Amino acid sequence: MSAPPGPPTPRELALQSQTDADRQVDLVIGRLLQIGVFAAAAIVALGAILFLVQHGASRAEFAVFVPGPPTLRTVGGILRGALAFDSAAIVQLGLVLLIMTPIARVLFTLVAFIIQRDRLYILITSVVLALLLYGLIAGV
């Protein structure tokens, strides 16, 4: 799609940008977000119950910042910890899933723009996706 010749009327602009395809995409995105959030919340709640059963009686010490073990700080470590049924790692797994929900949303938007062959927005969405994955995987 190229820029139209001459200044278009507002109505033309509206029709041009917010197509039915866009609306359809919006709906699926909304569902995706909700499913992701509820799945994440369920895993976090499960991990939280186990965590409180195991460590609930311990003294809470959070006044001074101490970085936790790598099993709670990297995606790989969290996966291994959760598979070993470590309660804190299960909470983190739910939180990683939660962080991935908006990332999945961006990925889905990218797919929609690919289907629409919208080159400009394929580029823009790819940049956002790359930045998000960089933050989650590399961690600045």
Add this chain to the structure above:
Amino acid sequence: MSILLLAILIALGSFFAGLLGSLTGLGGGIIVVPMLTILFHVDLRYAVGASLVSVIATSSGAAAAYVREGYTNVRVGVFLEVATTIGALAGAAMSGFIPTSALAVLFGVVLLYSAWRSFQPHEEHSTTAPPHPWAARLRLSSSYPTPHGMQPYSVEGVPGGFGLMFVAGVLSALLGIGSGAVKVLAMDRLMKLPFKVSTTTSNFMIGVTAAASSGVYLHRGYIEPALAFPVMLGVLSGALIGARILATARTRSLRLVFATVVVVLAAEMLYKGIRGTL
């Protein structure tokens, strides 16, 4: 205090933060960090990590309903997310070098601004002036549902809005908030989008912005499971219940209550920041 008792108290506080945040439209995230640091003496870094996670949960949980109503402008959202995610990554990189006292003062200022903004009248407007050249190139103009049918609107001030979105991203990462007030300022005032489109598109973007810095903070150990779970589950359940009763609630008096809480917390953050005791 035991971990169990702390978790219960934080979950209760977060529930009311989420409930009031959703009823007033201010967002619950904004009072989670002051609550954790001032009331529970939690290190600011843990507080920011836990708060950001709850911001993602409420943003993604609520965005679905708005998207369905057709207010969100996905193109505007995606385009501006470039600025907010770069800002969030920059803010996350900076956060290790900024003293806690400076962050506390910044937090106090942002809290006061958000409380003040929530009382500003916002008239529904849409411009049909010729769009900014970038807006035309990016096909940002759209239409949104009104009682009189679909109303087309165009978009102005794209570079200014983009720049302010970068700032919103930095603030989101540094303070663990959604930066909704700054995002709405950029879209409503600078880009002249209709108010409803601004607020819903802002909500749509908040989760993505928070996800960028949360990923970084996960690696740094700012996201402590024992604190993040009561905050996330508390804020999320509060926000969901808030969304259910929104139609019947008297938002004006609630907003006054919430704004008072925000102002008190702001004063406390400013005081502790200036004294260097946070």
